[in-house]
Amino acid sequence: MFEGIDNIGLCVTDLTGAVAFCEKLGFAKAYESERGCTLIGNKTKLFVFQTRQANPRLPKHRQVCSTIRPASTTSVSSSRT
Secondary structure (H helix, E strand, O other): OOOOOOOEEEEEOOHHHHHHHHHHOOOEEEEEOOOEEEEEEOOEEEEEEEOOOOOOOOOOEEEEOOOOOOOOOOOOEEEEO
């Protein structure tokens, strides 16, 4: 059993709205910049950031490598269109 998730990145089109939604879920702002916002809730850290695409589309295929690892390592996700 794991105790929390070290970091989740969320790319959004409406940064202000997404941050407000996360705060309603109980997350609190820990750091904010022009690129995004880090929020912490219990033992989970979110990084919510604004897409740089003017008209973003969902990728046709998405591969996600999601394994539970120690906090010192990272997981990787990639997309192909």
